[in-house]
Amino acid sequence: MISTLAAVATSVATALALASSAASTQSATASTATVFSASECPESVRSIATCHSTRDSHGAWVWVAVPKQWNKMLIVHAHGGPSLNVPEVEEAIEDMQRFDVFVRQGYAWVSSTYRRGGYGVRMAAADVDHSRELFLQSFGKPSRTVLHGQSYGGNVAAKVAELYALDAEGAPNYHGVMLTSGVLAGGTRAYGFRADLRAVYQYYCRNLPASGEPTYPMWQGLPADSKLTRPEIQRRVEACTGVALAPAKRSSEQKRRLRNILSVTGIAEKQLVSHMSWSTLTFRDLVHERLDGLNPFDNSNKTYTGSDDDAALNAGVERFTADPRAVAKLAYDADLSGLIVLPTVTMHALHDPTIPFAFEADYARVVSAAGRSNLLVQTATDEHGHSKLAETQYMALLTSLNEWIDAGHRPTPDDIAANCRRLESTVPGGCRFVPSPR
Known part of the structure; x- marks a missing residue:
């Protein structure tokens, strides 16, 4: 607690003021002490x-x-x-x-x-x-x-x-x-793999955003004003990949999309929905609430591998370049x-x-x-x-x-x-x- 002192004219007055301030500070601290x-x-x-x-x-x-x-x-x-x-x-x-x-x-x-x-x-x-x-x-x-x-x-x-x-x-x-x-x-290093997931997922699934919805860059996760909920994100991921279904019940296209997404990103099948939630909802918070809407992620020179057509994936996946101001701010907050x-x-x-x-x-x-x-x-x-x-x-x-x-x-x-x-x-x-x- 920082005490403010009245104007001090003499050393005596200074001493008195300091003593009074100390007593007030101790009293205020005692009265506002956290009680369990x-x-x-x-x-x-x-x-x-x-x-x-x-x-x-x-x-x-x-x-x-x-x-x-x-x-x-x-x-x-x-x-x-x-x-x-x-x-x-x-x-x-x-x-x-x-x-x-x-x-x-x-x-x-x-x-x-x-x-x-x-x-x-x-x-x-x-x-x-x-x-x-x-x-x-x-x-x-x-x-x-x-x-x-x-x-x-x-x-x-x-x-x-x-x-x-x-x-x-x-x-x-x-x-x-x-x-x-x-x-x-x-x-600045810990979340790049989820930015990759966001881009790769959208390349294959095209439903975050879906056709007819306003577009936005993948590095945002979601627009600042999005009302999308985790259950709706899960529904879309499941619709695209069949991840909630037994493998035998997935369509051939769902199997292909899921196989490619998991192979390219290294995400475990059981964790796909969770990682998609983090790369949408958490990214929205990080970008819009903590980084002034600026982009901390970069896949501009990333070569994605492991799909059934890497050339097509790398040619068609959304690319984004990090803003140095966002990187600096995130580094100050969270780098070690x-x-x-x-x-x-x-x-x-x-x-x-x-x-x-x-x-x-x-x-x-x-x-x-x-x-x-x-x-x-x-x-x-x-x-x-x-x-x-x-x-x-x-x-x-x-x-x-x-x-x-x-x-x-x-x-x-x-x-x-x-x-x-x-x-x-x-x-x-x-x-x-x-x-x-x-």
Whole structure:
């Protein structure tokens, strides 16, 4: 809070004014302090924890779970998305339920819904760190604070780690970082494959927009004033590709379109509708609400391969060139510098159908270029999931991170896999760590 002072004529008056301002500031802070309300915990932790919620000064919902046998360590969670809906506390509860293994193992938990729906990595990062501050104010300072980011929240948490890892005096706000299934390529690199999907899909399907509807460039996702809903987008995708039908019930033309779209883009069949939703509705938010209507995507020199007629596809697909102003703005918001200062571990399924495993290599390159590779350990699993991997693996990741923080010894992926095997008897779920491809 910034205090304003009346005109000061003498040093005595200055001292009096400063004292008065400080008292007013303290009083205002006390009167506006965020108060948590007791909330019912989800059933999975109801008997072992107390739960609390509040809405912070920015409008974000903050959810807290504190084990009755708290080990005095805290997980600060950055959730995936971004959701395009108005934030609701249920979103934060759902995130805790997905990762309730941490609470069941004695860790306190705090997460934020972020203050609004839609894209915004820096905004979300500020809200995540604010949730940490609110926890400290109401529940005390933990002995250790670990930052966890999942999916889009991996980008958010990586940004938190660059902006808020240390306080103004250089003391740690966090002690370590876990990034799981993360969007770690940064904003300007992470969404190009969905822009490609948008263009390739329209080449084959011609129904977003459909004949007779106003045209618009594919990089927009949708026009700013579009009333198209996710169910309608799904209906159109299914009509074109038959993706909701059993293969035997698809027409020959549906089979051809679907085969070409999936082969060219690398999108998994089960995820096609979801990726089309993100490349329409989320792109509309990103372009029109966050980038002043400018285009951050570029396929002007892209050669598409894998179809039954690559020459025709490359000749007929819509082309677009990125606007440097949009790229710069998106880079400022969501790209990563690699300037990490905390031990950081990542986990990503090789066959993640939502966020490509290749993003891990992008992050490794950025961190290496910043000279911080000694602070990063990355692991791979042979799973096909994204939103939730085997529970034992999360605890193995966290256990290895804690050992790194305690002893200063950087673990290898093999060390993390060994921890996983040791934990299996007490934290069921399985261990599917494999060597990362080079």
